[in-house]
Amino acid sequence: MKKPEGKQEAATLNNMEHYASDAAASDSALKPVVHMIGNAHLDPVWLWRWQEGFAEIKATFRSALDRMVEFPEFVFTCAGASCYKWIEENEPRMFAEIVKRVAEGRWVLVGGWWVQPDCNIPAGESFARHSLYGQRYFLERFGRSAKVGYNVDSFGHHAMLPQILKLSGMDSYVYMRPEEHEQHIPANLYWWESMDGSRVMTYRIPCGYNTHQFETSEPKIMKVREIAVQQQTDQMCFYGVGNHGGGPTIANLHEIRAVKERPGGEAILLSSPDAYFERMQAHGPILPVVTGELQHHASGCYSTHSETKASNRKTEHRLMTAEKLSALAYRLLGHDYDSAQFQKAWECVMFNQFHDIMGGCSIKEAYDDAREAYGYAQHVASISSNAALQRISWSINTMRPGITFLDKNKDRTLWEQNDSGIPVVVFNPLSWDVEAPVVVTQQMKGITDEEGNPVVIQHVRASRTNGGDKYDTLFRGVIPAFGYRVYWIFRNQTFTITDPGASVGTDPNSGNAASQTSCEQTPKDALLVSSQGAEAFLENAWVRLEIDPHTGYVKSLFDKRAGIEIVDSRLAVPLVMDEHDCDTWGHGKLEFRNEIGRFTDATVKVVESGPLRATLRVTSRYGNSTLRQDFMLYKDSPDIQVKAKLDWQEKHKLLKLSFPTRIHEPKATYEIPYGYLERPVNGEEEPGQQWVDVSGWAVSSGEASTNSPMETAATDCSYGLTLLNDSKYSFDVKNADLRMTIVRGAIFADHYGKRDDLCEYMDQGVQEFAYALVLHAGTWQEASIVRKAYEWNVPPVHIVETYHEGSLPQKWSGIHLSTEQVAATVFKRAEEGNGYILRCYEAHGLETDVTIELPMLGRSWQSRFGRCEIKTFYIPDASDLPVVETNFIELPWT
Structure with missing residues (x-):
């Protein structure tokens, strides 16, 4: 896509001391003016529920329409589709009036998104959907889209937003937070540039985005006018009662009239953000260029209300998976694709991403509503995924020789006949082949792939306790990209595995997974686990993890491949921080490091031991709270996986997990929406998404294992530790100590109020989360961290099938990308219903060429991706029409 450029050479952020004088010299004839922006900041949810917000929006819009009749010069601005x-x-009837006023140009549409969202927590694709559904709504109802991005109250703004705004048809951006005392910016008006080079003209609102009832406007107007003279650039002055709606008052407008009638009043204009940016673009002043993110305001909001944040992550991925499955079923079998249903589900997700909901600073009752909305969206995703998957699976040819009809005469749950096995169809929603664990809720004795090759299995404890039926069967499947594969499960038939050290089953009655049938093991292939006495460890050919049985902390994590010990003192330490002096938002707090205690008094026991996976359960305590962590190690993987269950009973306290490492000259890199960002290792609380990496160099002991798959004994090497997570968004890194914030015990919607014993505290009780530790030599890009993070968050989905004829093969792939740098996150039907949408992004920060193949559509094309570039491809149903790049709105640029 074409990138925006300034009219004149832009000044850099590091050379701004003469900005004002240079700007004045560029065009002394232009006199800066103050653009009065009549608006009503509308929080549909905050200290009230959405039903009250609904009523307030109606009243506010009625008031704005009335003001237009009384004051012909009045212009109103409002965001939020x-x-x-x-x-x-x-x-x-009121809506028809608004349509008329929009057509007149007196009611100005801004924002282009469904709501004014939190701009740190939602995934990159959520921002694309805000644009898709918000802008298309404006176009369909008003015949125009928003040109100005508008997030005046959001608590921070991630570094990929300029590109996202450009791909949404918006060339400019308005915000207020962080303010000057939180982040210095050389001027209120500047170019904001993302890593791919996209720029938007950006304005930070001075003196607030609203006026309060009974507050006079003149002092604010005069202050903004002083700023305009000082910076020699037009400024915007926002007026109108806000938050709980209201908008410009009669008194506001009379006062503005009075100011305009005084000397110099010609420099005061009733205006809009559209008019402001049009004037600035036409004038083309020399502006500073700011790169990176706009932070920090309300750092506590990265972790407040864990349930909502976990639901957000889960629902985003479930909906994208449901769309992929449905699009594949549509293409392969003509299955119904319900775009309207998906849009309703996304509307629930987008609404819950409103900054006061997603930021965790609304009232308790608001989260009952949020829970209902996420439940609806997840239900839509589940029923859509299931319908598509079952349509595909039923069309796969799974008939076995000698079987002519279905008959359940041997097993109450399976249709297996003649010990022929039963098919399990496993689908991979990701755009690369994935090897991942699959758990079948049956106790099997053998499993093969579609060609009859046996795979290693392990019986693992199920969630049920139904007589002796309390074990499931675990195996590792290798599933094609955007595709599926059939595995065959056998109730009674066992198979011999030729891989040394592997076994095909475990005795479920032994408790600790003794081998049922096994081959000779060698030390190279052993998966070892112990919790005897003072020794508690997990070990395979790649790594050895040791746990202090008294504290429950990791005392050693040794990379046998590189001969590197990563642990500095102890790892995975649950630290309790005091935050009595903190409000719900964490206003004024850049870090949370006031440690007052640690979880300890641990018990450690082996809960799984088998040919595929071993697990140590570590249970530790603090006060009235309990943390259970299951440390898991697979035989053929160096990654440490942890599933945690926390019973949190602490108030005004924050829990972090600390991972101090022996990495020298560390650099911290965080995933952000559709990108990544390197930040200082200064201990400040930072927002992140599915992964955070700390890399530098580490010293090798020279004792690399002779049995390890990769032998090295270098003195030192480029090395790092990546932390993956499934539901957390708040982290800090100080020196080489990486910490993840797990939970806060804050009061609901507490802005340093009068606290008493009737206060309601959030996140009390049980919650579950998961994380993984990935050791890697070299860079995080070389370690495939982006792929690992998606695999951690988007597991395969499967269904147990039966015998039937079908037109589809037992193994199938829907996509191939020629480079690992590019990930395809979205495959769905186009909104116009005449093709498909494939969205990809460059994930490693390097330009690359990629060949994209979609065999199911008979399509293959090449594309060049810039650094961190997002591309959306429209693939017409008509095969004679070419694949073209489009925008998030899926319409030609206007």
């Missing part, structure tokens, strides 16, 4: 949809559906 969801607000307009509420009015359209509930008060159509």
Whole structure:
């Protein structure tokens, strides 16, 4: 896509001391003016529930329409497609008035998104959906889209937003937080540039985004006018009662009239953000260029209300998976693809991403509503995924020789006949082949792939306790990209595995997975586990993990491949921080490091031991709280996986897991929406998504294992530790100590209020989460961290099938990308219903060429991706039409 450029050479952020004088010299004839922006900041949820917000939006819009009759010069600005949809559906006569005012240019649409979202927590694809559904709504109802991005109250803004805004048809951006005392910016108006080179003209609002009732406007106008003279650039002055709606008052408008009638009043304009940026773009002043993110405001909001944040991650991925499955079923079998249903589900997700909901700073009752909305969206994803998967699986040819009809005469749950096995169809939603664990809720004696090759299995404890039926069967499947594979499960038939050290089953009645049938093992292939006495460890050919049985902390994590000990003192230490002096938002807090205690008094025991996986369960305590961590190690992987269950009973306390490492000259890299960002290792709380990496160099002991798959004994090497997670968004790194914030015990919606014993505290009780530790030589890019993070968050889905004829093969792949640098995150039907949408992004920060193949569509094409570039491809149903790049709105640029 074409990148925006400034009219004149832009000044750099590091050379701004003469900015004001240079700007004045560039065009002394232009006199800066103050653009009065009449608006009503509308929080549909905050200290009230959405039902109250709904009513307030109707009243505010009625008030704005009335002001337009009384004051012909009045211009009103409002964002949030969801607000307009509420009015359209509930008060159509008022909506018709708004349509008329928009056409006149007196009611200005801004934002282009469904709500004003939190801009740190949602995934990159959520921002694409805000644009897709928000901008298309504006175009369909008003005949125009928003040109100005508008997030005046969000608590921070990630570094990929300029590109996302450009791909959404917006060339400029308005925000207020962080303010000057939180992040210095050389001027209120500047170019903001993302890593791919996209730029948007950006304005930080001075003096607040609203006026309060009974507050006079003149002092604020004069202050903003002083700023305009000082910076020699037009400024915007926002007025109107906000948060709980209200908008410009009669008194506001009379006062502005009075100011305009005084000397110099010609420099005061009733205006809009659109008009402001049009004037600035036409004038083309020399502006500073700011790169990176806009932070930090309300650092506590990265971790507040864990349930909502976990639901957000889960629902985003479930919906994307459901769309992929449905699109594949549509293509392969003509299965119904319900775009409207998916949009309703995404609307629930997007609404819950409103900054006061997603930031965890709303009232308790608001989260009951959020839970319902996520439940609806997850239900839509589940029923859509299941319908598509079952349509595909039923069309696979799974008939076995000698079977002519279905008959369940040997097993109450399976249709297996003649010991022929039963098919399990496993689908991989990711755009690369994946090897991943699959757990079948049956107790099997053998499993093969579609060609009859046996695979290693292990019986693992199920969640049920139904007589002797309390074990499931674990195996590792290798599943094609955007595709599926059939595995065959056998109730009674066992198989001999020729791989040394592997066994085909375990005795479920032994408790600790003794081998049922095995071959001779060698030390190279052994998967070892112990919790005897003072020794508690997990070990395979790649790594050895040792746990202190008294504290439960990791005292050693040794990379046998490189001969490197990564642990400095202890790892995975649960630290309790005091935050009595902190409000719900964490206002004014850049770090949370006031340690007052640690979980300890641990018990350690082996809960799994088998040919595929071993698990140590570590249970530790602090006060009235309990943390259970299951440390898992697979035989053929160096990654440490941890499933945790926390019973949190602490108030005004914050829990972190600490991972101090022996990495020298560390650099910390965080995943952000559709990208990544390197940040200082200064201990400040930072937002992140599925992974955080600390890399530098580490000293090798020269004792690399002679049996390890990769032998090296270098003195030192480039090395790192990556932390993957499934539901957390808040981290800090100080020196080489990486910490993940797990939970806060904050009061609901507490802004340093009068606390008493009736206060309600959030996140009390049980929650579950998971994380993984990935040791890697070289860079995080070389270690395939982006792929590992997606695999951790998007597991394969499967269904147990039966025998039937079908047109589809037992193994199938839907996509091939020629480079690992590019990930395809979205495959769905186009909104116009005449093709498909494939969205990809460059994940490693390097330009690359990629060949994209979609065999199911008979399509193959090449594309060049810039650094961290996001591309959306429209693939027409008509095969004679070419694949073209489009935008998030899936419409030609206007």
